[in-house]
Amino acid sequence: xxxxxxxxxxxxxxxxxxxxxxxxxxxxxxxxxxxxxxxxxxxxxxxxxxxxxxxxxxxxxxxxxxxxxxxxxxxxxxxxxxxxxxxxxxxxxxxxxxxxxxxxxxxxxxxxxxxxxxxxxxx
Numbered sequence: 830x831x832x833x834x835x836x837x838x839x840x841x842x843x844x845x846x847x848x849x850x851x852x853x854x855x856x857x858x859x860x861x862x863x864x865x866x867x868x869x870x871x872x873x874x875x876x877x878x879x880x881x882x883x884x885x886x887x888x889x890x891x892x893x894x895x896x897x898x899x900x901x902x903x904x905x906x907x908x909x910x911x912x913x914x915x916x917x918x919x920x921x922x923x924x925x926x927x928x929x930x931x932x933x934x935x936x937x938x939x940x941x942x943x944x945x946x947x948x949x950x951x952x
Contacts, residue, residue, distance in 0.1 A: 836892050840885075847885055851878050 852858065854874055855866035867875065 836895070840889055840892050843885055844889075847878075847881055850881075854878070
């Protein structure tokens with residue numbers, strides 16, 4: 830599933846634009862100042878703002894769901910990769926253990942063989 834980060838940037842921009850429009854219409858600089866000034870606006874303006882904000886909320890919900898799906902997919906991929914890495918490490922460990930066992934048995938076989946006095950070398 831494709832999820833470009835541009836979706837989040839666009840959504841943030843749209844929210845900022847909508848908030849600016851509401852603040853401008855209410856002749857306010859900050860959100861807490863809106864309460865009294867919105868009461869003076871007409872019904873049509875308020876309905877328009879609520880409709881626009883509702884559409885943004887629906888769209889943001891869709892973007893959040895898409896992002897959550899992408900995150901779940903990435904987690905699954907990471908888990909799968911980790912499992913493959915563990916399996917590979919186990920194979921390598923088994924190979925090293927087998928090599929060590931073979932070498933040890935080879936050396937123990939040589940060490941257990943009695944040597945004739947003529948075969949012993951002194952340095």
